[in-house]
Amino acid sequence: MxxxxxxxxxxxxxxxxxxxxxxxxxxxxxxxxxxxxxxxxxxxxxxxxxxxxxxxxxxxxxxxxxxxxxxxxxxxxxxxxxxxxxxxxxxxxxxxxxxxxxxxxxxxxxxxxxxxxxxxxxPMPGLSYGWWFLLMTVAFGALLGWGTWAQARHALLEALRDRARRAEREQERRVAEARAAERTRIAREMHDVLAHRLSLLAAAAGAMEYRPDAPPERLSAAAGVIRTSAHQALTELREVVTLLRGDDPDAPVDEPLGQTLADLPRLVEEARAAGQRVEIDDVRGPSVEPPARTGRTAYRIVQEALTNARKHADGHAVTLALAGAPGSGLRIAVRNGTGGGPAAGGPSPAGPGSGLIGLAERAALAGGRLTHHVDDTGRFHLDAWLPWSR
Known part of the structure; x- marks a missing residue:
C-alpha cells in the first residue's frame, strides 16, 4: 500500500x-x-x-x-x-x-x-523558575536526541538498502557473466565439433570424387563416414542450438559433448576412415584416465589438430604422441608435413586460422599451455601441456 x-x-x-x-x-x-x-x-x-x-x-x-x-x-x-x-x-x-x-x-x-x-x-503559575528551566532544558535535549537518533537510523537504513541494491546488481551481473561465459564455451565446443565433422565429410567426399575406381568396399566405407558425420553434426548442432536458444535463461546448462581421452581411438578411426593417415606413438601414453577437464581439453586439442591437418596439409601423415602421469602433467605432441600449402593451423585463404588461437585459450583456461611452429624442414609442430593433479 x-x-x-x-x-x-x-x-x-x-x-x-x-x-x-x-x-x-x-x-x-x-x-x-x-x-x-x-x-x-x-x-x-x-x-x-x-x-x-x-x-x-x-x-x-x-x-x-x-x-x-x-x-x-x-x-x-x-x-x-x-x-x-x-x-x-x-x-x-x-x-x-x-x-x-x-x-x-x-x-x-x-x-x-x-x-x-x-x-x-x-513565570509559570505554580512552578518555580528553577524547575521550569530544568524541565524545558530536558525537553529540548530530548527532542535533540530523538531527532539525531532518527537521522542516524534513516542513514543506516539507506546505507543497508543501497548495499542490498548493489549486492543484487552485482549478483545479477555475475549471473549474466557466468551465463555468457557458459554459452561462449558451448559455442567454442560447437566450432571444434563441427569443424571436425565437416572436415571428415569433405575428406570422404573428396576421396569418392577423385577415386571413382576404388573398390566398392572403400566407396561404401567413405559413404558411411559421410552419412555418420553428417548425422552427428546435425545432432550436435541441434543440441547446442537448443542450449543457446533456451527460453528459460535460468535453466541449468548441461555439459555438452563431454568426450575425453577414452574417445581418442574412435576419433582416430573416423579420421582414418576418411582417408587421413594418422600414426599414434603411445608407448609412453598415460596408463590411467586423467581428470575430466584435462581429458576434455586434450581431446579437443587432438581433434582440432587433426582437423587442421586435413584442411591445410591434406595427404600428409599425422603423428600423434601422448605422455603423462599424475603430478607431472599431460603432454600432447602432433607432427605433420605441410607441403607447399599453408601450415596446419597457420593462416588460410579463408581467414586467419582462429582454431589454434581458441585451443591456446582453452589450454590456458585449463591451467596449461600450447605452442605451435613450423620447423626448417617444413614440418608443423604442435605441443601442449596440461596440468594433472595427483
Missing amino acids: HAVTRALCPPWMRRRVWVVLSTVALGLLVGTGLYASVGSGTPALVWADVTLAVVAVALVPLVIARPLAGGVLGGLLVAVSPVVTPVASFAVLFTARRRPFRQALAVALLGAAGEAVQGAWR
Whole structure:
C-alpha cells in the first residue's frame, strides 16, 4: 500500500501534504497555548500572544524549508510568548532530523535560552523558575536526541538498502557473466565439433570424387563416414542450438559433448576412415584416465589438430604422441608435413586460422599451455601441456 501511494503521489505533492499537515497540527497546539494565555494576561499581552501565534503558525513552512533559519527565529520569538513553544520545539526536532548535529545543537541551545528568558519575566503559575528551566532544558535535549537518533537510523537504513541494491546488481551481473561465459564455451565446443565433422565429410567426399575406381568396399566405407558425420553434426548442432536458444535463461546448462581421452581411438578411426593417415606413438601414453577437464581439453586439442591437418596439409601423415602421469602433467605432441600449402593451423585463404588461437585459450583456461611452429624442414609442430593433479 505504501509503495502504491508513493507511486501515485509525486514527491512535490507529498512535500506539500507534509507541510500542510504539520502546519495544521502545530496550529492546533499554538491555539491551545493561546487559549490558556488569554485568561491569565493583560490585554496588551493577549494581543501580543495573538500576533505571535499567527507568526508562529506562518513560521512552520519556513522551518520545514530552512530548518536552521526557522529554528533561530523560533528560539528568538519563544523568549516573548509561550505560544511559540510548540513551533520552537518542532524546529529543534526537525533540524536534528534533517541537518548536521552542530546546527541542531545551536537551535536547541537558542530555544532553551529563549525559554529561560520567557520564564524570567512570564513565570509559570505554580512552578518555580528553577524547575521550569530544568524541565524545558530536558525537553529540548530530548527532542535533540530523538531527532539525531532518527537521522542516524534513516542513514543506516539507506546505507543497508543501497548495499542490498548493489549486492543484487552485482549478483545479477555475475549471473549474466557466468551465463555468457557458459554459452561462449558451448559455442567454442560447437566450432571444434563441427569443424571436425565437416572436415571428415569433405575428406570422404573428396576421396569418392577423385577415386571413382576404388573398390566398392572403400566407396561404401567413405559413404558411411559421410552419412555418420553428417548425422552427428546435425545432432550436435541441434543440441547446442537448443542450449543457446533456451527460453528459460535460468535453466541449468548441461555439459555438452563431454568426450575425453577414452574417445581418442574412435576419433582416430573416423579420421582414418576418411582417408587421413594418422600414426599414434603411445608407448609412453598415460596408463590411467586423467581428470575430466584435462581429458576434455586434450581431446579437443587432438581433434582440432587433426582437423587442421586435413584442411591445410591434406595427404600428409599425422603423428600423434601422448605422455603423462599424475603430478607431472599431460603432454600432447602432433607432427605433420605441410607441403607447399599453408601450415596446419597457420593462416588460410579463408581467414586467419582462429582454431589454434581458441585451443591456446582453452589450454590456458585449463591451467596449461600450447605452442605451435613450423620447423626448417617444413614440418608443423604442435605441443601442449596440461596440468594433472595427483
